[in-house]
Amino acid sequence: LNLTSDCTLQRLSHLTNLHLFDCGKPDLNEFLKDDAINYASELLGVTYLFTLDSNPNEISCFLTVSNDALRIDHFPNKIRRKINKEIPHAKQMRSYPAVKIGRLGVDLKYKGVGSPLMDFIKGWFSSNNKTGCRFLLVDAYNEPDVLKYYQKNDFQFLLEEEDEIQKDRDGNPKPLRTRLMFFDLIHLTPAN
Numbered sequence: 001l002n003l004t005s006d007c008t009l010q011r012l013s014h015l016t017n018l019h020l021f022d023c024g025k026p027d028l029n030e031f032l033k034d035d036a037i038n039y040a041s042e043l044l045g046v047t048y049l050f051t052l053d054s055n056p057n058e059i060s061c062f063l064t065v066s067n068d069a070l071r072i073d074h075f076p077n078k079i080r081r082k083i084n085k086e087i088p089h090a091k092q093m094r095s096y097p098a099v100k101i102g103r104l105g106v107d108l109k110y111k112g113v114g115s116p117l118m119d120f121i122k123g124w125f126s127s128n129n130k131t132g133c134r135f136l137l138v139d140a141y142n143e144p145d146v147l148k149y150y151q152k153n154d155f156q157f158l159l160e161e162e163d164e165i166q167k168d169r170d171g172n173p174k175p176l177r178t179r180l181m182f183f184d185l186i187h188l189t190p191a192n
C-alpha cells in the first residue's frame with residue numbers, strides 16, 4: 001500500500017467508520033473509537049487518519065497531535081547541549097515550540113506504512129510552518145519494536161534510560177512505560 005497515492009488524509013469526524021481498525025494495541029484502538037472525538041472537541045488533540053481510496057471505510061493508519069513544548073531548562077547541561085547543538089547561540093531558549101505525537105497506529109493489515117506516515121508528519125509540520133514548531137516529540141512505548149521504529153525514523157532519546165526512571169514512594173524504581181524521543185524539524189527545511 002502506498003500511503004500517498006492509495007490513501008486520503010482525513011480529520012476524524014463522527015462519520016468515520018472506526019470499527020475495522022486494529023493496530024494490535026487495544027488501548028490505542030479504544031482511544032480511537034471512544035476518546036479521540038472528545039479530545040478534539042476539548043481542543044486537546046486532533047486525530048487524523050488515512051483512509052483507503054479503494055474502500056473509504058478502511059483506515060490504514062492514524063495519528064493524534066497537539067501543541068507542546070520541549071522544556072530543557074531543568075535538564076543537565078549534556079542534554080541541553082544535545083538540543084541546542086543546531087540552534088544559533090543568540091536564539092537558544094529554555095523552551096522550544098514542538099508538536100506532540102500523542103497517539104499513532106498502523107492497522108496490522110498495512111504494516112510498513114508506519115515509516116511513510118512518519119515522513120508525512122515531518123513534512124506536514126516543517127513545510128509552511130504556520131506557527132513556529134521546531135521539534136516533534138513522542139512518548140514512545142518502551143518496547144523494542146516501537147523504539148526501533150522511532151529510531152529508524154531518526155528520532156533520538158532525550159534522556160538516558162536511567163535518567164528517565166522514576167521511583168515509587170518506597171524508593172523502588174517504577175517500570176519505564178514510555179521513553180521521550182524527539183526529532184528536530186530543522187533537518188527538513190530547505191536551507192538544511
Ligand SMILES: CC(C)(COP(=O)(O)OP(=O)(O)OC[C@H]1O[C@@H](n2cnc3c(N)ncnc32)[C@H](O)[C@@H]1OP(=O)(O)O)[C@@H](O)C(=O)NCCC(=O)NCCS
Pocket residue numbers: 023024025028103104105106107109110111112113114115116138139140141145146149152
Ligand atoms: C509502531 C508502528 C506504528 C510501526 O508501523 P509499521 O508500519 O510497522 O512501521 P514500518 O514502516 O517501520 O514497518 C515495520 C516493518 O514492517 C515491514 N513490513 C513492510 N510491509 C510489511 C507487511 N506487509 N507485513 C509485515 N511486515 C511488513 C517493514 O519492512 C519494516 O521492517 P524493518 O523495520 O525491518 O524495516 C506499528 O507497528 C503500530 O501501529 N504499532 C501499534 C501501535 C503502537 O505501538 N504505536 C506507537 C505508540 S508510541
